Amino acid sequence: MSATDGDTIRETFLRFFERNGHRRIEGASLVPVGDPTLLFVNSGMAPLKRYFTGEKVPPAPDLCDVQGCVRTKDIDDVGDRHHITYFEMLGSWSIGHYFKERAVDLAYALLTGDFGLDPRRLYVSVFGGDEALGLPPDEESARAWERAGVPRDRIVALPAEDNFWGPAGQSGPCGPCTEVFLDTGEEFGPAYVPGGVFDTKRRYIEIWNAGVFMQFDKGLDGVLRPLPFTSVDTGSGLERMELALNGLDSVYDTSLFAPLVRTVQDVLGETGEVLHHHRVIADHLRAAVAIMSDGVRPGNEGRGYIPRRLIRKCVTLAMGRHRERLDVAPIVDTVVRSLGPTYPRMAAEQAAVTAAIAEERDEFGDTVRRGLDQLDRVVARHGRVSGTDAFHLFATYGLPVEITRDLAAARGVSLDREEFYEALRRHRELSRGTRTDRRLRVDDVLPAAVASRPATEFLGYDTLSAEATVLTLFSDGTTAEAVAAGSDADLIVDRTPFYGEGGGQVGDRGTVRVVGRDGVLGDVTETVVHASGGHLHRVSVRSGVLRVGDTVTLTVDPSSRADTAANHTATHLLNAALRTVLGPHVRQAGSLVEPRRLRFDFTHPGPPAPEELAAVERLVNEWILTDAPRRVEVMPAEEAKASGAVSLEGEDYGEAVRVLSFGDFSKELCGGTHVEHTSQLGSFRIVSEQSVAAGVRRVVAVTRRRAVDHSIEQGAALSDVAATLRTSPKDVVPAARRLVAAARTPKTARDTATLANAVETVVDDVPVMLAQAGGTVGALREQARRTAGERDRVVVLWTTSEEKNTLVVSVPASLADRLRADALVESATRRLGGGGGGNARIAQGGLTTAPTTESLIEVLHAQRPASVGETGTSK
Incomplete structure (x- = not known):
């Protein structure tokens, strides 16, 4: 293949795999959907995890795509030959279909055929075995490469740390892998000798992980067991592939960079x-x-x-x-x-x-x-x-x-x-802080027997209490058959009225009681949804013994649920009010819904004006007074979005979605719990509004009893302030402004540099002002910068004391092509001792010998005007 650009390489890769029976799919957003293990998608396989565990059925057994990825693990290496932060991953997969030999054949055919790489420059690595894992070397992959045409002396066996992938967590799918390396030439180091060190940092650059062969399921007990089906996951960085195909020294030389x-x-x-x-x-x-x-x-x-x-x-x-x-x-x-x-x-x-x-x-x-x-x-x-x-x-x-x-x-x-x-x-x-227990995380990969169960059925839209069967117990992060009083557990059941944390809404809390065994009782302190779809109920067992197989009664705390539902509905009304008052550009950027309050993040270029926030608060309360009923519809996702329902970008709502409406003012895709009528919110008060990121604002608000409490507390505080100022509540603001104006005083001397014996002169045709000064270093810098600009001359200020002598130099823009401040400080420290630094416009240093006007003028004479490109560097 002749020299080519990234666009051509993408298309060549995808068409090759399409010709070979793979379905092309779209790459996902960089923001992972339903995967709390990652901040960003960091591999082509990441958005497809559930296909490999059997939790979801792929659209076809063999797939290919180009996926944008972000990795910051090697961020300190960015700028070398091949490390970058954002990259595009060319990926192909076979899920329960072909395995090692077919994967190797496809890789070799693409590299030496469609891509046209010289096979003599290709080396491959295979898993070299691991006694601790009880696994022999991966001879199957090595033989496949030999049959494809790679000589044995270019097949390198590497240890598990290099050529065994996974699992993603303490347990789950994993297996050996095989990678392809390009020999970039002797200028980058000595050639590999069989049995010697294989240099993967300089001379031999990895251009393709041609196969992660997922064939084992690592249990929580550390034992590897065969998976019910095997899969292949491949990935090649587009930028590195262009480097390889065009014979470039660095990815920064590619058309992409x-x-x-x-x-x-x-x-x-x-x-x-x-x-x-x-x-x-x-x-x-x-x-x-x-x-x-x-x-x-x-x-x-x-x-x-x-x-x-x-x-x-x-x-x-x-x-x-x-x-x-x-x-x-x-x-x-x-x-x-x-x-x-x-x-x-x-x-x-x-x-x-x-x-x-x-x-x-x-x-x-x-x-x-x-x-x-x-x-x-x-x-x-x-x-x-x-x-x-x-x-x-x-x-x-x-x-x-x-x-x-x-x-x-x-x-x-x-x-x-x-x-x-x-x-x-x-x-x-x-x-x-210190952690005293080990709870099961929502990203922990469960044993295949547990992960393959259907997701927990959620009953909480219609009831706050239901019977269920205990399917699995986890204690200290591992499976357990029973958990006794005084212990904590993570409980998975077949059905539950407990809402699992999601969509910004916190999980329900309540109680669990064993049916038919009096005295077995536990408190559910939190509910989350595991990546497998099972609800994890965080249970503290108060009495008795809780066992796998027990029939239990699960009861949600009704007060907590009611407050949370009110705050979730208020979040929807707030979203609609912000879009109405500030404009349709407003987009939800995050939320937190809990019993005590709601927090809503939204996109907006600057702080809303006080009158805009007041309009938002007033509008939400008007909608509460309409007593609008809740309407729920289930429909296809695309139909819901076409109907005007607001959705959160990047959220995976599934094929059928739940559309929640109140009146004609709020319509959103949402799986959370809500009040039946808006009047159940009571009232709505904004507690605070602030910036949380560039272009993102945050509102914290309360409803129901807490909104009433907030209003009463504000009224009481206003009365106290009015009494203190000896005025009426309606006149508090002007009275406070008068008090603040009276309290303002000019900046104190310690915040401003004081100058003594200032001398203005010309040194080698350069106008200069020199003065001994008093004040902080920051004050000296500000004084020097301001004076240099106002008087259009180089300003040299210094302080002397028993502890230290400080020098500050500022050069105005008009003289920047003749002198550099850092070069002048360097000359001064060479003559008077000490050290310092800065930039062309302003610099400072600490001097061993106290300076004088005469000694500094001599420094200026010795420093000939410099070109703007020269740099002074203090020792």
């Missing part, structure tokens, strides 16, 4: 050689665009933390290159031009994504600047950066440790990374 890297260089004004930071910025913003096009916005936790981390690293890299502002629009545009034709949602969301990235950049820019200033102070004070310092910069200013490391190195100092990770570990332990 090269235009983007050039755009980054243009934005930074750094044409010529492609440097490491060009690749990292290109990769990270490409990944951020892909993630955010699927509806995720930067935030402090969960999925939102990933794009925030990516964007912030790019901002920090740019500022470390003396770019005060990274222009993201051209970079986003290049990403969309490259990937938009394949992923139309990127083009549709381009404007919103560009705005959100720019907002994150602007919000973080000032923080980064303060972080860089703090880093300069640490370097000036200690001559090194400790792990504790690095953690403080990370926790307080958001500077990633790898950025701190690079910036420290540029200043000629080291960073103690081990101490950083120890500080990070301690912080995480304190944040998590």
